[in-house]
Amino acid sequence: MQIKSFEEYEQTYALSVEQPETFWAGIADNFLWRKKWDKVLSWNFTEPNIKWFEGAKLNITENCLDRHLEEHGDDPAIIWEPNDPERDSITLTYKILHEQVCRFANVLKKNGVQKGDRICIYMPMVPELAVAVLACARIGAVHSVIFGGFSAKSIADRINDAQCKLVITADGAFRGAKQIQLKEVIDDALIGCPTVSKVVVLTHTRTPVSMLKGRDIWWEDEIKLVDTHCPAEEMDAEDMLFILYTSGSTGKPKGVVHTVGGYMVYAGYTFANVFNYKRGEVFFCTADIGWITGHSYIVYGPLSQGATTLMFEGVPTYPTPSRFWEITTKHKVNTLYTAPTAIRSLMSFGTDPVRGQDLSSLRVLGSVGEPINEEAWHWFDEEVGHGKCPIVDTWWQTETGGLMISPIAFVTPTKPGYATLPLPGVQPILVDEQGQEINGNDVSGNLCIKFPWPGMLRTLYGDHDRCRQTYFSAYPELYFTGDGCLRDADGYYRITGRVDDVINVSGHRIGTAEVENAINMHAGVVESAVVGYPHDVKGQGIYAFVIFPNHHEDAELTRKDILQTVTRVIGAIAKPDKILFVSGLPKTRSGKIMRRILRKVAEGETANLGDVSTLLDPTVVDEIIDAAKQA
Incomplete structure (x- = not known):
């Protein structure tokens, strides 16, 4: 499944464009299916209607957990590094993670959660957040993770839009020197959320909280009442896996829907290739699971490949600007995947915080969330990677489910500020304002995609027409990304920023x-x-x-x-x-x-x-x- 050379990339890319169904069927064969598909793909971009691996049956947690147990059950699955460096880190092996997921899945079932129910998760960056996400997927419930920085009104809007049945939260969260009262915010939000019947509360900060009789229950109490046997629910490839809300050009957030089969194949494939992941390595994605980066490259992508994924609760500059580098040294991190904002922030502290640490374990560096400016690219390359780690400058979106345009580590020649080339299966196109294709190189235009890929959104929850209008109506038969882009003389892509509001x-x-x-x-x-x-x-x-x-x-x-x-x-x-x-x-x-x-x-x-x-x-x-x- 891994591409080893640029020549192999070119051959693989050609196959993925000329015979996309053959290509993706071959990739999907690397995953565990209870029943194979009847049809690889059916689609049109007018309605839009996209279906991948139709008729296939699976459960994504069997791919992320069960299939690793026999040979790799004692390998570390998640390493958790707390906000406070004085506290001990925690390592969950695949076996322990599997047990915790099954146990919490049984807690959800005990509290009335059924396949298809929507579950709101509003938690700190702790291992239980990953457990909660996977437990929902285990029983076929649809998770909607909300970033811990959103207000009560924003949470209420998202809960009501998805008609969530249950909320999973914690007493509070630590973020740098701050303590955030998560339960208090949830209490405010739920005043206007009639569909929520239960709230599961994890103890984390030991902040006093209000617990409503009949509604609020403690995580710690509930897991004592269930066992660790929980068979995975059989899901159709096109069943909903999660809803993730993202900001749009109108005031109402959009609930992007991803489905089980295609998303799993795409997140796993892109993770294994772009980062050139080798089993046993430590992969450190610094994002929050409340964003798509955390869904795809802290939880589902790495775990589907049997990787060791590192979760960090804190912020890059607390208690000192050495925090990322200390974590890298302590856990012998091999891949560091972070945002240009974090890099620029750490640059402002000079080179002393970096130079005091042993970063020799690093093999690959990654950038995500926005185009990285050249100054930050060079600093990352020289001061962190010491000129020996390829930087994968990745372009993708909540709606794409996974990486779209990016170098493949040790394969694609990189260029500062460029996302470089599309990954296999991704067919980008530049168009002018009238929707006419702009051919050739050394050109710029609006970035669209002309053919479906397995990880793409299927709809916006409860509003399919808005999905059509937002992504498929600007340019007929194309997915419009909302980004401007230039393609240089070498055919490399550089994202120039949003062209919408x-x-x-x-x-x-x-x-x-x-x-x-x-x-x-x-x-x-x-x-x-x-x-x-x-x-x-x-x-x-x-x-x-x-x-x-x-x-x-x-x-x-x-x-x-x-x-x-x-x-x-x-x-x-x-x-x-x-x-x-x-x-x-x-x-x-x-x-x-x-x-x-x-x-x-x-x-x-x-x-x-x-x-x-x-x-x-x-x-x-x-x-x-x-x-x-x-x-």
Whole structure:
């Protein structure tokens, strides 16, 4: 299954394009199926309707756990490194992880969870989070993991959209020097969530919490009441595995749906190849399981391949900026997969924190979440990899399920700032605004994919038409990624950023409409417009232009009030970095906000704003420029 040379990559890629069904059937043969498929693929991008491995029966946890037990049951499956370096790390072997997953799956069944029920998981980065995810998959329940930084309102929206039956949470979470009251946030969220009947609470921070009789139960108590025998539920390849909410260009988050068979094959295949994984190595993905990176490359991808995956509870700079490097030294990490934001943040502390550690175990470095800038690429290469570790700069999305355009470690020649070439089975295409294909090299356009791959989303939960409109309507018969892209003289791809109203902050997509809705909830705000702008650490920051007639009384306090409102409605992750009070917004006569102008102002490029004569009130632009200069 692993590609060993660039020549083999070219041959494999050619096969995957010319005979995709033959290619993917061959890859799928490396996994465990209770019944093989009747048909590899049926699809159209108009409805859209995509089915992979139709008629096949399986359970993904048998691939991630059971099939490794006989020969590798005592191998480490998960290593957990806590937030506090003074605390001991924990290692779960495949055998122990299998027992814990079966036991917790029985807890879910005991509490009324059945195949197809949706389960909300809002937990810290602890081993029990992986256990909870796998336990849902074991019994055919659909997990919806929500990142621990979201607010009660954001959680309630997601729980209600998926009509979750049960919530799994913890008393609290540690994140650097902070303690987050998870149970308290869940309690606030559940005031408006009538479908939730049970809440399972894990003890982690030992924070006092309110436990409601009849609804709230302790994880520790429940697992004592069940045994470790839990047969895996037989699933159809196209049954739902999980829902993961992602920000869109409208205010309402989208519940991206991934299914069991195709997602498993794609996550496992891309993991094994891109990172050139060798059994026994330690794979350290620094993401949170609340994002797709954690789903695919902390849990399902690595475990499906019998890997050792390292989970980290903390943040890169706590208690010192040596934390990543200490973990790498301590656990002899072989692959480090992290975000450009983390790299840029650690660069700012200089080289001393890195040089004090033994990083000789590293073989492969990876970057995820946003395009990595050249300066960060070279620092990562020289200071962390000592020039001997290939950097896989990976491009993919929540919707794609797994890596799409990326170097293959030790196979693809790399180039700083480039995601390089598509993986086998991925057929990218660049189009202009009219949807015409842009052929040849040294060109740029909007990035689309013209043929399905097994890991792609199947729908948006409860709203298939929105799925069609968002991804398949802009350009007929193509999946539109929402990203701009250039293809250089060598045919290498470089992602240039979002072309829709989505901002990529620290590798996390945040819809401008969602932030604007939150700002507009503040009592004094008349209207707002949000754009992204270049940020030295985050990649993109959030710049908010706000009409607030009475802000002059205490502008700084008003800014803090607005930030508090955004934190309350969405979570701290969506707080604007800059708020500029303005008297009006640049609008067309039809009332559309001209974000192009606001982006230029946010970037400090006010000399060339283009034609503003078509605006309803062109003088607003000068006022905004003056306000920005004075800010």
